[in-house]
Amino acid sequence: MNVTVAAPQNCAVTLTSTPASPTAGQPVTLTATVTCGGAPVPGATVLFSTTAGPLGTGVTNASGVAGVTTSTLPAGANVVTATVIAATSTCACVGATATATVTVGAAPNCAITLTSTPASPSAGQPVTVTATVTCGGAPVAGASVLFSTTGGPLGIGITNASGQAGVTTSTLPAGTTTVTATVTSANTTCTCTGVSGTGTVTVGGTTGFTAQPACYRLNVPPLPWAFAQATFSASGATPGAVVTFHLGGPSGPVVCTAIANASGNASCTATLNVGQVLFGTYTATTPAASGGTLSSSSTLAICLT
Structure with missing residues (x-):
């Protein structure tokens, strides 16, 4: 009698990875499929590893598929091995392996660029410093950016959808000042924090445009909406130029405007309400002859005489 013995069924392991082109630090999912004679092997334990050590284990499902996800693969070509370390099957699956090469690209760089406007400010003139934060060339929104000089912080801004954040300051001294923008927090695939x-911002000398101290006199009776009268004045403006007087800083509420006379002097009187007298300072602004805006700040207090 002849007995025909069939060849033993083969246990096969295949290994794939996604995404196709990951970058360093990006999660990569490794998937092993274990089959016996072409049929899936469920319940098999698969060890995933590289030459640097194990990445994790997975147990095959009803389709014979097991996987792990890792973010630890370094940039470059990584040979990953999937090894069956336990299985119940008619095949001899334990020890069966498969390899795949996962090529990981370098992590995208976090970059910060700075610009400032106006191009040629004068001392005391507001300067806006803008930082643009990008990750691999794409804008990073919602990042906190600290602006500072060797003299101390200038302020903090939050990047918008274009990756831009800015601060405006009138405190930069005449001369060249190096401004540093540092990301203090960010939610991005790049390592942006830190x-x-x-x-550099080059500030010219003083322009001569100067706001004079102002004082207010209480009305009689001092009604809440017409609490006091104050006269604001500035010198050094371009003759015929409009001078605008703001409570607080250059973006504060406007109380009055005046036209500079032939000597460059301008003044106007405004009625202040009970809240406005509490500002304590005001700022005069006027167009600069060379472009941009000049500003100067001074005090606002009750008249003592």
Whole structure:
């Protein structure tokens, strides 16, 4: 009698990875499929590893598929091995392996660039410093950026959808100042926190445009909406130019405007309400002859005489 013995069924392991082109730090999912004679092997334990060590284990499902996800693969070509370490099957699956090469690209760089406007400010003139934060060239929104000089912080801004944040300051001295923008927090695939960029701002000498101290006199009776009268004045403006007087800083509420006379002097009187007298300072602004805006600040207090 002849007995025909069939060849033993083969246990096969295949290994794939997604995404196709990951970058360093990006999660990569490794998937092993274990089959016996072409049929899935459920319940098999699969060890995933590289030459650097194990990445994790997975147990095959009803389709014979097991997987792990890792973010630890370094940039470059990584040979990953999937090894069956336990299985119940008619095949001899334990020890069966498969390999795949996962090529990981370098992590995208976090970059910060700085610009400032106006291009040629004068001392005391507001300067806006803008930082643009990008990750691999794409804007990073919602990042906190600290602006500072060697003299101390200038302020904090939050990047918008274009990756831009800015601060405006009138405190930069005459001369060249290096401004540093440092990301203090960010939610991005790049490592942006702690990354900084620098830019220089060259501030010219004083323009001679000067706001004079102002004082207010209480009305009689001092009604809440007409609490006091104050006269604001500035010198050094371009003759014929409009001078605008703001409570607080240059973006504060406007109380009055005046036209500079032939000597560059301008003044106007405004009625202040009970809240406005509490500002304590005011700022005069006027167009600069060379472009941009000049500003100067001074005090606002009750008249003592």
